[in-house]
Amino acid sequence: MQQGVALLDADLRVVIFNDRIGKLLRAPKGAIEVGVSATRMAAQIPILARTQQSDDSQESWLTHLLKCSTLFYQEISIGERIVSLTSTPVDDGGWLVSCDDISALASIRKDMADQNRRFDAALANMPHGLCMFDADKNLLLCNAGYCRLYDLPETLTRPGTPLWQILDYRQTAGNAPVQREAYFDVVVEAALKGSAASENIVLMDGRVIKITHNPMENGGYVATHEDVTESVRAEEQIKHMAGHDPLTGLPNRALLREKLEKELALRKRCALLCMDLDHFKHANDTLGHAAGDLLLKEVTDRLKKCLGEGDSIARLGGDEFIVFQEEVQTKERAAALAQRLVNAIGETFIVEGQPVQLGVSIGIAITPDDGDTADGVLKNADTALYKAKTDGRGTYCFFEPAMDAGMQKRRKLEVDLRQAIAGSQFEIYYQPQVNAGTEEVVGFEALLRWHHPERGLVSPGEFIALAEETGLIVPLGEWVLRQACKDAASWPGHVRVAVNISPVQFRSPSLIHTVISALADSGLSAFQLELEITESVLLTDSETALATLHHIKKLGVRIAMDDFGTGYSSLSYLRLFPFDKIKIDQSFIRELGDSKDCAAIVKAVVDLGSSLGITTTAEGVETTDQLDQVREHGCTEIQGYFFGKPLPFSHVEKLLRKG
């Protein structure tokens, strides 16, 4: 038997006992014997007389036995052991005393108490709110985090508090869910019906609380409440950044495409206005990028002000914007918006105290007529934009299917052009320039020709503009310059070669280096080289352009102003730079016979040239009549079919040999 037992009679004397009791109580020998009284036992075994420290009873075993007749239970520490001591009154007035080693049980109980304490502490320190409600939506328990989250008074945290009472309080405190009904449906009712889920609930004070609720077996639910405002904001920010342009805050291409796809699915009639700022690159280059950014923000503000209700705007990058106009029943509505945009951007901007003039070109496509996919509509609006730009910029243009064919042709030409540059399909033709008096050849103008594998000889009028737009003119122009120098190096020293330099090529930072190395590689004297530029070179960033011109002129290379008279300010540019030559545009020469004005202009230019000591060349002289007139006006040099069409290099050699 594990238990120790002893039976006491009504006089509290031992009637019977087993050995185990003495061992468990660590009784000295003879302390428990038949006939021994409880008082004597207590004297021999002190713990039986000691007042209890634990339990509710403050009595000792002996005191209780002497005055009481109810069951008495004690736990006593004896050395390392915990021993239970139970004294049960028996019917004839005696007691049955039993004791047991409950050390193992006591240790389990202690562990459980510790665990409970730890659980309570964890509950109190939990950063999240935790609450439990029963099936009738009455509070079972909540932790400190829950109270902190909603600033609940203690009276509302007591078990039994109805949920509606807590929510009413939160309503007045300003932190109830914004959509209280929805909160009930998606969280409370769902949990009570037995489904576990997680929901983000927005509160009246703007915070976002993630509520995770789990149904309990008894029909109630337990929920955690976590303040996720910060992470939701961060997530929103990241999402916003993915769909927006950081500089202007406008939606970007990805977001625009998304919106467009949605509208297209509804088959609504909307307008897409694809915009490109005119002269922005120049402003950005001259003012610097910081000012360029300010300018773009200002542009954005102006564009926004032009929009009507339901219209939206996006930035595709650089100086490209898109306006999306909803519900466009008539083209006039889109045209009116486009005109407002053109007018707004046409007004002078002031950036860092500097006036800046921009413009905007707009291509318009209407859905679903001009495309039923986002990419299709965007492409067509872009095609119309290209047309608006070639129509002279600062204007708008609606997409027409015929434009598409033109655009495809242009794309094909671009592909061909790239292949041509890589595959050496170019050749330079040379057109003689003669002295007006002696008719001696003084030079040749280098004119580019393209031997297209399918189309045969293609003239520069068809591809120079495209080469400029795509930037291909830079490598192409460099090839012309190097080849022309190489060819001219075999000519007599007094025969010059004139090479056209495109404004795009002129702005390229490598131009000066290219000129120097073309001369060095070919061995051509700098004085034999003439660069022909048009006034558009000086139109933008004239200070840098003038510096480049001076640098090249210092090398000994001559500079000619081409197409003189076709621009607006040819005359004023003559004051800015000491040109070596003015080439009077062939449009004046062609009209010489019919227009007195043209004759007067040619005369004025020649006079101006002679007073400034500048050579004047009449371009496009085809007839004896034209030749006589330009000679009469005093032109120094002549170029035109009258003296010779542009010829391949091999013919030039023969011509020069003939003298």
Ligand SMILES: Nc1nc2c(ncn2[C@@H]2O[C@@H]3COP(=O)(O)O[C@H]4[C@@H](O)[C@H](n5cnc6c(=O)[nH]c(N)nc65)O[C@@H]4COP(=O)(O)O[C@H]3[C@H]2O)c(=O)[nH]1
């Ligand atoms: N009807 C008529 N035309 C005449 C007469 N005399 C000359 N022409 C043509 O007038 C153009 C003169 O060249 P441009 O004004 O510099 O105009 C050139 C020039 O601006 C550009 N270009 C040609 N080659 C190059 C080049 O290597 N680089 C650059 N950047 N542009 C070039 O292409 C333009 C056109 O070149 P082309 O077709 O070769 O046309 C040439 C020439 O063939 C004439 O008596 N009657």
